[in-house]
Every structure is written in C-alpha cells, then in structure tokens.
Amino acid sequence: MMLVLRILMLMLLLLVLASACDEDYGTQVLRLAKQDKNWLTSIRRQIHEYPELRFQEHNTSNLIRSQLNNLGVSYTYPVAQTGFVAQIGTGSPPIVALRADMDAIPLQELVDWEHKSKNEGLMHGCGHDAHTTMLLGAAKLLNQRKDNLKGTVRLIFQPAEEGGAGASYMINEGALGGAEAIFGMHVDFTVPTGTIATLPGPMLAAVCFFVARIQGKGGHAAEPHNAVDPILAASATVLALQQLISRELDPLQSQVLSVTYVKGGGAFNVIPEYVEFGGTLRSLTTEGLQHLQQRVKEVVEEQARVHRCKGSVNMEEDEYPPYPATINDETLNSHVERVGSMLLGPLGVKVAPQVMAGEDFAFYQQVIPGVMFGIGIRNEVIGSVHSPHSPYFFLDEDVLPIGAALYTSIAETYLIEHQSNL
Template sequence: MSVLLIVHVIPILILFSVILCTVEGDFGSSILRSAKRDKAWLVSIRRKIHENPELRFEEHNTSALIRQELDRLGIPYTYPFAKTGLVAQIGSGSRPVVALRADMDALPLQELVEWKHKSKVEGKMHGCGHDAHTTMLLGAAKLLNERKDTLKGTVRLLFQPAEEGGAGASHMIKEGALGEAEAIFGMHVDFRIPTGRIGTISGPNLAAVSMFRVKIHGQGAHAAEPHKSVDSILAASFVILALQQLVSRETDPLESRVLSVTYVHGGTTWNVIPPYVEFGGTLRSLTNEGLDLLQRRFKEVIEGQAGTHRCTADIELGMEGYPDYPATVNDDGLHQFVKRVGGLVVGSDNIELSDKVMAGEDFAFYQKKIPGVMFSIGIRNENVGSVYSPHSPYFFLDEDVLPIGAALHTALAEVYLSEH
C-alpha cells in the first residue's frame, strides 16, 4: 500500500470507528432513557407482585397481572405453560428467534421488613427478587413492542413459574415454551454488587443440586435396655460423620462440591431409643459429573455404615417436588455478548466478572437445550437497605434496578437479532 493511500485510509477508518461508537452509545443510552420514563409503572407493577407473593405453580394472580398488562400493550402471548406460565412473542415471527426468561414464584418465608408494600400473605415473601425479574421482563416487553418494526427476527419472553425447587423450566421446555429459540438470556438480582453494575462469567456459574432424605431403620427399645435395641441414632451419627469425608477426603480440593446435612429427626421422648432416624440435606457440585459421583458415593457410604450398625437405610434423592437441577454453565460467546451489549447500556466500566456460587438455578435446563447465559444485575444500595442476601427475611430491593434491567433485556434481544 502506498504512503499516499495510507494517509487517506487511516482518517477514514478513525472516522468510521468514532461514528460506530457514537451510534452504539446512543443506542444503549436511548433504550435506558426510554426505560427510565417507565419507572413509575415498573415500580407499581413490582409492588403489586411483592404484596401478593405466590409459591411455585400457584402464581395465578401474578400470571393474571402479566396477561392484563400484555393485553393492554397489545402484545400477543400463549397461556398456559407449566400451569401458570406464559410466553409472549414480539417481532416478525420468523427466525432468528431469541428468548428472554424471568421467574415468578415467591418463597415460603415470613417478611420481616417493615414498609408500606410488605407482603400481605402470612408466611410468603418475594425474598429472592423474582418480583423484580418478572417486572423487568414486562418492562422489556413494552420497550420491544415499541421497537418491533426494527427487530430483525422474533423475541420470545418466558414468564416462568416454580424456579424455587419445582424445576418450572423443565416443564416449560416440555410444553414447547422455547419454540425455535436458538439462544436464551436470564438475569438475577445480586445484592453483592452496586445497583447499575452487571456481573457475568463464562462456563460454570451455579451448581448442580440434589436434595436428599434418608431414613435409618433400627429397632426401638427402652433406654435402660440398649442391648435390646438396634440403635438408629448411633447408626445415623456414624453415617453423617462418614458423609463429611466425601468432600474432605475424596474430592479434589480444586473442585467445588458441597454435602450439607441440614436436619435430623429421631425419637420423641428422653427414655426410648427410637426405631428410626430421618435426616436430610443437599448435595451440590459445579459440574453435572461431580454431582453424579457424589450421589453414587453418598448411597454407598450410607448403606455401608447402616449395615455395619445392623440397620437398613431408605435413601431418597431427587425427591418429588424437588427434582435435581443441572449445573448452570454459561456459553462463552453469549457471555462475551453480554459484556459488550451490557456495556452499551450501563457503560463498560460497570461490567465485572461474576463469582461462582453453589446455589442452584433451573435456568440450567434451558442451557441443556440451547446456548444460554445467566448474568447478575446489581441491587446493592446501603442507603435504602438493599444489602441482604436472597432467602433472607430482610431481603430488600433497590427499585432503581427495574428500568436498568428492562433496558438490558431489550438491548440484548435487539442486538442479538440484528447480528444473527
């Protein structure tokens, strides 16, 4: 290339780069401005849902509220999926198709935060932010509908029940909620990072999870005659201690696995050795293979220890109502995409690398079907008391996150369709 040509080409490339950056910056800030104009509406929706929490597969009023708002906005949807879920669709109806997902269910938890919009239902609370997730996706539905003529394909918005233990995602998939979607995005509020920041990570993000229940059967007897018993309490004690070695002595220290016994029930009085003891808890691993291995050794140790103490064991894994969850593993390409597009909305300085967490998330079921990414959106704000972890009775949300989340969903879907 001649020096003269270089002299002419370089300024053109610089100008093109400046124009591109300006256009992209305007794109993200424009969506965020539109979302912030809807903040009062978003807050009102979130508070209605928060005041009336519903547990898994019981989200009838929440679902009705979403459908009412979609009808008002003129957005078509299909209902029901997985009893109370629904799927809205916006765009051309043709490929490419991208999916956005929000969970709707609350927790069996008594809210201890005293504020005007506290839960009105005794023993139930939106203590994990699903009311915010639902609201942000509904906000994205409004924004995407306003921009539907510019969409280069189709967006499917999945309002999903029963994330908290019911594996609602698996039911949504079985009933066809994904349609022809080729990628899916999910978002979860995160009390560890400030409001307005995004956390994302490639690869394993959240754990594969299995709940368990075990009964050690022996033979009851009076406490004064222990030799006439087959002591289930003694056997259960040895079993529980032996189980702790599965992580401490059989797992590579560089791998992440958890075995937690969380309750033990045995006997009803002080002078009788009970005929059985029940205990339960959870197994977790950042890989599906790790969970499979942990489950296999879990059974072997229990049966071996119970037999040593002349007892038998009933072992229940993946209990009814609490099916096993696979590991949440983020697609690297979509992780990079979230970093790039998220930066257009909140600024590249507000994107950070997420920490891996041993919590479970049924978003993983979608990822077993199509590439997907679950990323975090910050809600930490000491000034409003948004500093408590999910599943805490003191969990509180910084509602400034609502338009930010709506804008992020919108930008991710629109840019994905434009690039595919």
C-alpha cells in the same frame, strides 16, 4: 472477515436505531426505560404484596398478561400451568429468548414497609417479582421498537423456579419455540445498582436434596443391648458422609454436602425405632452431582449395615427435581458483557464469582446456549444489602428500568448480529 462484517453491520444498525435523537444507542434505551420507572415500580409492588408459591402464580400471571393485553403484545397461555410466552418481532429467525421467573418462597417477610407481603408466610424474598417486572418492561420497549427488530424475541414468564423445575415444564410444552439462544438475569445484592456481574462457563451449581432413613430396633435406654440403636448408626453415617468431600473429591473441584436436619426419638429413656436426616448436595458439574448422589446412597446403606441397621436414601426427585449446573456459553457471555458496557459503561460490568446456589435456568442451557447473569441491587442507603432468602431482603427499585433496558438491548443486538444473510 465475517466477524468484521458482523461488527460493522451491528454498528451501522445501532446508529439507525438511535438516529431519532442525538444520543447513542445505550443512552437511548436506558432513557426510554427510565421513563417507565413509575409504571414498573407499581407493577413490581403489586406482585410483591401478593406472593405466590410454585405453580400457584395465578394472580401474578393474570396481572402480567393484562398488561401485555394493554400493550397489544400477543402471548401463548397457559404454558406449564401458570406460565406463558409472549412473542414480538417478525416471527422469523433468528429467534432469541428472554426468561423471568414468577414464584415466591415460603418465608415471613420482616421488612416493615408500605408494600410488605399481605400473604402470611409468603414472600418475594428472591427477587422474582423484579425479574418478572423487568421482563414486562422489556416487552413494552421491544413492542415500541418492533419495526426495527431483525427477527423474533420470545419472552418466557416461567413458574416454579424455587424447587419445582418450572423451566423443564416450560421446555416440554414448547416455550423455546425455535429459539437459538436464551438470556436470564438474577438480582445480585453483592454488586451495586447500575452494574452487572457475569462469568463464562460454570457459574451456579447442580443441586439436589436428599432424605436418609436409618431403621433400627427401639428399646429402653437402660437396656441398649436389647435394641439396635439408629442414633449411633446415624451419627457415624453423618460423619462418614463428610469424608466424601474431604477425602474423595479432587481439591480443585467444588462440591458441597450439607446435612441440615436430624430427627429421631422424643423421650429421654427410649431408643427410637429409626432416625431420619436430610440435606443438600451441590456440584459445579452435573456429572459431579450424579456421582455424589450415588456415593451418598452407598455410604448410608453400608454404614447402617455396620451398625446392624438398615439404611435408605430418597433423593426427593418427585417433589424437588435435581437441577443441572448453570454453565454460561462463552460467546453469549461476551455478548452480555458488550451490551452491559454499552449501557452501563465499562465499569458497570464485573466478573461474577462461582456460587454453589442452584438455578433451573440450567435446564434451558441443556437445550440451547444461554447466559444467566447477575444484576446489581446493592444500595446501603435504602437497606438493599441482604441476601436472597432472607426475611429482610429488600430491593432497590432503581434496578427495574435498568433490567428492562438490558433485556431489550441484549435481544435487539443479538438479532442484529445473527442475521441469516451475513
């Protein structure tokens, strides 16, 4: 009975929100967002031309905050060094949070276009410039419609998603501020512009990096018996590590162990003192990642011992904190699907695959329920077909008003559905 009343109230309030013109709620929000397309495109291009790495997003932060000042939207700054949190609405519960990340990656852009990165060796190759712009667009729409808000929206502009665990810093400095749910989106080159893709439950992996060191005894290659060969030990260790996935993991679970580099020696006739290798560990559960970390340490240490070497592993947690698994709340995921269908039509919502990439949005989900979903940018005509972290990554900017409208509608309808008096 309560669910029926909630749905009826939602329908009534959506009619009120759309009553100013002869169009339904979803059409109205999309129309308003598309009116800002040129403004959104300009903002996104300014961010794209001057990408900044984690915790260095000073210009990006200044640009967005200046726009919020122009809009008359209040915010708290700084949070986690360069981040900030805007707030729109009554200031009272229910409180819902929307999040966007601001940082770029150390990658040389190879797309030749007018607004190519002007910061050598840096690129917005993961779409964070779009995420930030879409949340700014939502701030404008929500502020225009704030008299209709039935609660409070917190807009989290976060630094350092790319390896810096910026979300955890934002949480520790109070960014959630009483929010009971949080939503985020990430551009998705596998689905067309004008669609979204989402999935309840585990969606993205828990991730960490590791560096292993095999210490031996150097010597002349003509006299291997007088040395303790760390290259041989490292070779056996890399092979043994692969067996953690093939022989120890339940085949119905998902984990990845990738050794991505090996360094050791530099001469044809010298056995080196040590070998270093490293890579990444991934699991669709946080507990699975923790177990894999422990087994990697054990294998490296014991395999090295077999070859008379000493092995050690550093999980690089100070530089690259491990990320938990991104697990979407089932009820909130249904909310995203409903809103997506309302704005984009039933064919505009697709089922997302599970992906072994990581996302620090998971830190928020450890505190409150949340959903991270994909927003399509695929457009073969303009070349928006390359994956994130590719130097050829290119964005279909038609996504910008769509994302702003989705953020706005997800927040507005959430607050309507969660009125305390229902």
